[in-house]
Amino acid sequence: MKNIILLILAVFILLSCGEKKDHQETNTSLKPRVAVVNYPLNYFTIRIADNIVDVVYPVPGDIDPAYWEPEPQQVELYQNADLIILNGADYAKWIEKVSLPKRKIINSSLAIKDNYIKLQEGITHSHGPKGKHEHKGFAFTTWLNFKYAIIQAEAVKDALIKLLPDSKDNFEKNFSSLKNDLENLDKRMSEISLNISEPIIASHHVYQYFAEGYDINIISVLWEPTDMPDEIEWEKFDKLLKANPTSIMIWEDEPVPKLEQELLKREIQVVVFNPGSNTPANGDFLDLMKTNIFNLGEI
Amino acid sequence: MIELKNIKFSYPNSDFHLSINNLSIDAGQKTAVIGPSGFGKTTMLNLIAGILLPESGSVIIKEKEINNLQDAERRNFRIKEIGFVFQDFKLLEYLNVLDNILLPYRINNTLKLKDETHTVAKELAQTLKIGNKLNKYPAKLSHGERQRVAICRALLNKPSIILADEPTGNLDPTNKNHIIDILFEYVENYGSTLITVTHDHDLLKGFNKVIDFQNFS
Amino acid sequence: MKQSFYLAYKYLTFNKFRTLVLIASIGIIIFLPNGLQKLITESEQQMMSRANSTPLIVGAKGSSTDLVINSLYFQQEKIENIKSNVADKLDDTGLGYSIPILSAFNARGFPIVGTTLEYFTFRKLNLQNGRNITYIGECVVGYKVAQDLNLSPGDSLISSPENYFDFAGVYPLKMNVVGILNPSDTPDDKAIFTDLKTNWIIVGLGHGHQDVTKTTDQSIILNKDSSNVTANAKLFIYNEINQKTLESFHFHGDIRNYPLTSVIFVPKDQKSNTILRGRFEAAELPNQIVVPVKVVGNLLQSIFRIKEIFNTVFVLVGFATILILGLIVTLSIRLRKDEIFTMFTIGSSRAKVTEIISFELLIIIICSAAVALVLYYLTGFFIEEFINYYIIG
Numbered sequence: 001m002k003n004i005i006l007l008i009l010a011v012f013i014l015l016s017c018g019e020k021k022d023h024q025e026t027n028t029s030l031k032p033r034v035a036v037v038n039y040p041l042n043y044f045t046i047r048i049a050d051n052i053v054d055v056v057y058p059v060p061g062d063i064d065p066a067y068w069e070p071e072p073q074q075v076e077l078y079q080n081a082d083l084i085i086l087n088g089a090d091y092a093k094w095i096e097k098v099s100l101p102k103r104k105i106i107n108s109s110l111a112i113k114d115n116y117i118k119l120q121e122g123i124t125h126s127h128g129p130k131g132k133h134e135h136k137g138f139a140f141t142t143w144l145n146f147k148y149a150i151i152q153a154e155a156v157k158d159a160l161i162k163l164l165p166d167s168k169d170n171f172e173k174n175f176s177s178l179k180n181d182l183e184n185l186d187k188r189m190s191e192i193s194l195n196i197s198e199p200i201i202a203s204h205h206v207y208q209y210f211a212e213g214y215d216i217n218i219i220s221v222l223w224e225p226t227d228m229p230d231e232i233e234w235e236k237f238d239k240l241l242k243a244n245p246t247s248i249m250i251w252e253d254e255p256v257p258k259l260e261q262e263l264l265k266r267e268i269q270v271v272v273f274n275p276g277s278n279t280p281a282n283g284d285f286l287d288l289m290k291t292n293i294f295n296l297g298e299i
Numbered sequence: 300m301i302e303l304k305n306i307k308f309s310y311p312n313s314d315f316h317l318s319i320n321n322l323s324i325d326a327g328q329k330t331a332v333i334g335p336s337g338f339g340k341t342t343m344l345n346l347i348a349g350i351l352l353p354e355s356g357s358v359i360i361k362e363k364e365i366n367n368l369q370d371a372e373r374r375n376f377r378i379k380e381i382g383f384v385f386q387d388f389k390l391l392e393y394l395n396v397l398d399n400i401l402l403p404y405r406i407n408n409t410l411k412l413k414d415e416t417h418t419v420a421k422e423l424a425q426t427l428k429i430g431n432k433l434n435k436y437p438a439k440l441s442h443g444e445r446q447r448v449a450i451c452r453a454l455l456n457k458p459s460i461i462l463a464d465e466p467t468g469n470l471d472p473t474n475k476n477h478i479i480d481i482l483f484e485y486v487e488n489y490g491s492t493l494i495t496v497t498h499d500h501d502l503l504k505g506f507n508k509v510i511d512f513q514n515f516s
Numbered sequence: 517m518k519q520s521f522y523l524a525y526k527y528l529t530f531n532k533f534r535t536l537v538l539i540a541s542i543g544i545i546i547f548l549p550n551g552l553q554k555l556i557t558e559s560e561q562q563m564m565s566r567a568n569s570t571p572l573i574v575g576a577k578g579s580s581t582d583l584v585i586n587s588l589y590f591q592q593e594k595i596e597n598i599k600s601n602v603a604d605k606l607d608d609t610g611l612g613y614s615i616p617i618l619s620a621f622n623a624r625g626f627p628i629v630g631t632t633l634e635y636f637t638f639r640k641l642n643l644q645n646g647r648n649i650t651y652i653g654e655c656v657v658g659y660k661v662a663q664d665l666n667l668s669p670g671d672s673l674i675s676s677p678e679n680y681f682d683f684a685g686v687y688p689l690k691m692n693v694v695g696i697l698n699p700s701d702t703p704d705d706k707a708i709f710t711d712l713k714t715n716w717i718i719v720g721l722g723h724g725h726q727d728v729t730k731t732t733d734q735s736i737i738l739n740k741d742s743s744n745v746t747a748n749a750k751l752f753i754y755n756e757i758n759q760k761t762l763e764s765f766h767f768h769g770d771i772r773n774y775p776l777t778s779v780i781f782v783p784k785d786q787k788s789n790t791i792l793r794g795r796f797e798a799a800e801l802p803n804q805i806v807v808p809v810k811v812v813g814n815l816l817q818s819i820f821r822i823k824e825i826f827n828t829v830f831v832l833v834g835f836a837t838i839l840i841l842g843l844i845v846t847l848s849i850r851l852r853k854d855e856i857f858t859m860f861t862i863g864s865s866r867a868k869v870t871e872i873i874s875f876e877l878l879i880i881i882i883c884s885a886a887v888a889l890v891l892y893y894l895t896g897f898f899i900e901e902f903i904n905y906y907i908i909g
Contacts, residue, residue: 069762069763072647072650072651075650075651076647076648076650079633079648079650096652096713096766096767097651097652097713097762097763097765098650098651098652098711099632099633099648099649099650099651099652099654099711099713100633101632101633101634101637102603102607102613102614102615102616102632102633102634103607103613103634348861350860350861370865371865374863374865375863377862377863378862378863383861383862385858385861389854389855389857389858389861391855391858392530393526393527393529393530393531394523394526394530398526402859402862403862403863404519405519405520405522405523406519406523406859406862406863406864406868406869406872407863407864407868408868410863412519436530452862453862
């Protein structure tokens with residue numbers, strides 16, 4: 001008799017477990033979850049929200065978030081978040097390939113969408129004589145213009161207040177502190193830019209907003225810090241250099257010594273200016289940008 | 300003892316008139332009633348059974364004037380005392396042999412259908428050699444078999460009077476004799492009174508009394 | 517009484533055909549008005565429930581009925597499209613949130629509904645099996661779709677080339693089934709849900725193919741300059757989105773101009789509802805806004821009028837049936853005159869014969885009622901078909 005009762009109980013439990021799955025998983029943690037698509041937004045959100053929310057940022061540290069392709073379970077983290085903060089300016093191509101809840105999404109750079117910089121580089125394609133062209137896209141490292149970074153941070157703050165109105169005072173206070181830090185960065189960078197009269201060559205097309213924001217003429221190539229360019233590339237580089245004489249080349253990361261030596265032969269100094277797309281190995285966003293500005297300032 | 304005294308009967312909207320001055324039939328007698336068609340032989344049987352009521356006169360059975368009884372009393376008398384056998388058998392086509400035999404018990408609240416009744420019905424059927432046909436329906440029976448079912452039905456309640464209206468009218472010679480033998484055997488065994496209307500003069504020899512209806516109506 | 521019932525039962529079962537015909541015809545007569553009543557009442561309830569649960573619908577100007585039918589029941593009525601930025605503009609009002617819908621295609625007879633994840637929360641649709649839509653090219657199907665087409669997660673569905681709208685081209689797409697929804701007793705059970713972008717791919721606004729800017733196959737190039745490569749019709753467009761082809765998928769043109777068939781708008785509160793409708797009436801916003809309850813209510817009014825006519829007809833038919841039944845009983849008694857006489861002869865009373873015949877009638881009526889009850893119950897399975905063919909068809 002006892003065995004029968006246990007069996008019935010077990011069957012009942014098993015059947016209960018097989019019941020409805022919510023289409024959207026309920027958040028069992030008490031804190032709302034805020035998902036972000038890159039490190040700067042991650043930093044802004046943590047600075048503003050402090051511990052009031054759980055920030056979801058599943059991009060591995062060694063991948064450029066703009067080109068990251070999430071696995072299904074990672075997409076699910078975004079789907080189940082209470083707020084999804086996008087960078088805007090076509091950042092993260094994976095966004096248009098997945099399904100996200102529309103009303104939870106905010107574009108942190110919406111206020112500056114009229115100022116998005118269209119990409120000039122690259123080749124588009126179209127279909128047929130009258131076919132619409134593929135959209136070339138926009139430059140997306142908006143936060144490198146620190147004025148825009150403040151606007152993005154403010155958008156994050158506003159979204160957090162809408163999500164948690166009761167914590168408005170906290171968010172405002174924290175944002176104020178962050179804004180102060182970003183304004184200091186902007187101020188310092190503006191000062192340094194006054195002393196930059198020559199063009200700067202950049203290893204990658206990632207400094208468009210930085211260039212525009214601080215009135216610096218940046219010409220980009222497409223070089224990797226780990227790969228020594230071949231002869232043809234050096235020939236092109238020399239032509240470029242001849243047309244745009246400069247002694248500064250900014251890199252996302254420290255180039256290999258051989259490469260640096262080649263540049264030094266051409267009297268070009270290497271300046272590491274890490275865009276900060278992803279989590280730095282040491283320090284945080286502010287530390288990184290301060291280091292970037294310092295490196296540039298030293299030239 | 301059955302007596303019909305000064306009976307006058309006619310059907311509504313009909314030219315038919317029946318007059319019986321005096322007719323008596325002794326108990327235990329086998330009486331045949333002959334005569335041309337339309338003279339009222341069947342009507343007389345119905346008057347005796349109490350199914351029809353005379354306009355005047357008396358029908359006395361066992362010293363009871365049955366035409367003066369109430370409907371229910373007359374019906375009960377009929378149920379208890381009279382067994383009817385018809386020329387065209389009058390079986391219910393939708394009942395099997397056993398149900399047809401038991402019909403009186405199903406249509407009369409005064410008769411209680413019990414297990415014993417079933418037993419008696421089956422024995423009666425066995426006696427009349429239709430014991431193996433109990434589940435069959437009338438359509439599947441021969442004329443002779445059908446008449447035997449009707450006889451079983453009539454005799455089930457052991458009536459003291461059997462009224463048979465042309466019981467052999469639709470039968471072949473072999474079956475005719477057989478049916479008459481069954482009726483005679485019953486009458487002899489139980490002392491019942493048998494009144495048979497027949498056109499068949501070949502069957503008259505076994506009867507105690509023959510009434511020629513031409514002389515009565 | 518038991519014996520009377522027995523005889524009645526025997527008579528009826530012996531005359532099987534006659535009895536069954538009587539039971540069937542009386543059963544149908546009893547059923548018809550009740551069945552119709554049930555069809556109409558339950559249809560009304562279902563339709564009004566669906567309409568009640570949908571506060572507002574925005575769509576192109578034109579027939580509000582067609583707009584509502586397309587949006588709520590996914591019947592692909594010919595309605596004009598609106599641009600997808602209509603949904604964004606509605607969100608910008610701050611009066612609530614929008615759920616865009618593109619319902620223009622079907623797969624194996626079932627409508628494909630392109631929408632956003634909010635739709636499922638809004639309609640309280642839960643998964644029975646599998647998972648959410650994650651990537652473009654995936655779909656989640658309603659319970660009846662899965663049942664009828666024998667689908668489970670991992671299976672695929674190809675969209676049909678038919679197009680009920682004025683799209684220049686339709687590109688059949690093999691969609692991956694990733695989830696099956698729980699039954700909801702709504703038109704959602706018979707729908708295939710995809711992300712809006714997947715539907716736009718079917719329209720041809722987005723697609724995947726090899727990288728023509730890097731290919732060495734010149735036969736697919738129509739024209740090439742320093743900034744753009746034009747591919748010709750020979751270029752193979754992928755008809756399936758999987759791990760290999762996903763990366764290549766992209767969209768052409770401005771996504772704000774992409775088509776929708778309608779937008780469900782969920783206002784924050786009644787005040788927001790009124791404000792938004794006021795803006796449409798004042799022509800501050802283009803397109804039309806409809807209140808589904810009102811539109812469906814109007815649609816059902818005409819059905820109710822027909823129902824009244826039918827009810828009158830049924831009353832007359834019922835009366836005629838009673839007369840015919842009476843006639844049948846009378847004729848039957850006349851035909852059974854001999855049988856009744858036999859019963860009288862062997863001792864039955866009139867009351868007993870009446871009792872037997874009454875039981876025959878009672879058995880027929882009870883069986884007819886049972887037939888009517890079964891038909892009435894079965895009617896419940898046809899509510900959807902009734903709605904589809906006779907109300908919104």
